[in-house]
Amino acid sequence: MLEIKGLHKNYKVGKDIVKAVDNVSFGVEKGDSIMIFGHSGSGKTTLLSIIGGLTKPDSGTVRYGDTELWSLTDNDLSEFRNRRINFIFQFSSLIPTLTVLENVILPTAFNKAADKHRGIDAKDLLFMVGLQDKLGAYPSQLSGGQQRRAAIARAFINNPEIILADEPTGDLDEETEAEMLALFRKMNVENGITFLIVTPNTDIAGQCNKHFVMNRGILTPRDMG
Amino acid sequence: MSFSLSTLAYKNIRRKFFRSMAISAAVMVVAATLFSVTTVMDSVETSLTRGTRRLGADVMVVPANSESKAMASLLAGEPSTFYMDRGIEEKIRKIEGVKKVAGQLYLKTSRYKCCDTGDMFIVGFEPEHDFTIAPWLAEALKKPLAPKEAIMGRSITAYIPGSSFQIYSELITVVGMLEATGMPFIDNALYLPIESFRGMVETTDNGTVNVFDKLNNEISTILVQTDPAYAPRRVAIFIESQIEGVKAIVSEDVAASVRKQLFMLLRSILSISVILWIMSILLISVVFSMIVNERQRELGLLRALGAKRTDIFKLIISEAAVLSMAGGVIGIGIGGLFLYLFREPIKAALNVPYMWPQPINLVLLVLICLFLSFLTGTLAALYPAVKSMRMEPYAAIRGGE
Structure with a gap:
């Protein structure tokens, strides 16, 4: 479903050129659950952003089926993100002025033409992440872990083909982390949603079927056998 | 349950209530001054024309x-x-x-x-x-x-x-x-x-x-x-x-002389209002630049979730338009109230024929002042809105870190 070929992305830091993503190529099958490990600054977030259509690569291609992502117009790219991809960011990504429920349904605001029933019901999602009693709460009234769970619920609202998760369980306690990873697995198995997760935490490697390591922009497969 | 951009704009306005009020107040002062001065000018003109006729x-x-x-x-x-x-x-x-x-x-x-x-x-x-x-x-x-x-x-x-x-x-x-x-x-x-x-x-x-x-x-x-x-x-x-x-x-000379004498004074006030208007556009523009800088990550996040560039533009412009229209409506109300409450002192100070403008002229003046109020916010927010919509989502998200 997803084919990545020869991705390059450099940043200029002062006089130096930093290779954030260096000739990365790999393929993703529908229903895959992929984990990319790497230390901070290894380029994994940049790679995820290129795959998610958030930042343009210097060279290389990202192909979803027949669609070459970076040949789309900006409007089409926005629509593509809205309908086929979703994200879980490593930062608190809730809009502070919106309630938990409004945050979860936020992606529907940008796709009036879409079938509103295509996605999963927001309240069911919040029930799945254990926030059924926080529908009307604002992010400031939630703990960091609860905010992260709300953001995870939002990632499923448009029933995406792929979820790009950047350290999705970063600030969750062990128990909640396990619950969320179990939810990922359930969505992966039952709904066929593909997961591409980047994390520095190798302890959760068992949740995925394919593994890579990223170091200084270079991606290499790793057998976690 | 559905959700719209206007709900988000409304909630953003409520988020920083006093800042929003300050923006509206700036437009309100301009609208009140513009409305009062133009209404008085129109009143005098109407009175002179009708009186002469x-x-x-x-x-x-x-x-x-x-x-x-x-x-x-x-x-x-x-x-x-x-x-x-x-x-x-x-x-x-x-x-x-x-x-x-x-x-x-x-x-x-x-x-x-x-x-x-x-x-x-x-x-x-x-x-x-x-x-x-x-x-x-x-x-x-x-x-x-x-x-x-x-x-x-x-x-x-x-x-x-x-x-x-x-x-x-x-x-x-x-x-x-x-x-x-x-x-x-x-x-x-x-x-x-x-x-x-x-x-x-x-x-x-x-x-x-x-x-x-x-x-x-x-x-x-x-x-x-x-x-x-x-x-x-x-x-x-x-x-x-x-x-x-x-x-x-x-x-004709009596009317022209009154018109000239009075309009010189009123034009001076009008010029001050125009300067005030330009200053409030600049002020609101600075405030909106600060607002979008503060919300850079949020705007990047909205883009990641599927917002188009035009959605970001509309969001910021609609916030500015709502605030300035609110300021405009209140300003026109205050201007009208001022003219009504102080009609006698105004007549005495001007010492010229004075009467309320024709209803059609009054409606026109209200509409013009409302349009100028709308323009104040939208012009002020134009640059921050364009800058935000052009930002790459990832850069916006990182910029907010």
């Missing part, structure tokens, strides 16, 4: 030494009396360029404690020659005024049509009311045929005097309608050059 005369001839008194009567409606020889009327009738001539005789009542009219301007006109009151009578009253009948200016509140009052020895009945002109001379005066003065007897400590006999050969003002082929200014020169001891005042 109502007066119906192109030239007013008054005694040479009474020009300032005549102007005070005309513009401020100050009751005053000045007289000249009635024979002048016939001389003017023969002057080149003169089409119609009608005399008016002024009476001032308060001084004598003679009448129950109070401090009122009483104007006697000649029904056989008049071309200022008569057309109105024909149109609205459908009959000429009989002796001892009067029509009154719109600002006289002491009487209503049908009521009677005493002037000297005569009982006069009000049979009609003129339309409001904003010209105090017309609005505050009581008009009756000169013939009505004939029986008026003034009783003083020294006996009784017939008022009309005293003024039998006198007239206060001669109103002149000029031949359309002649410029009123030219006819005024003819009159002054051929008749000694008179001053020919051109109506």
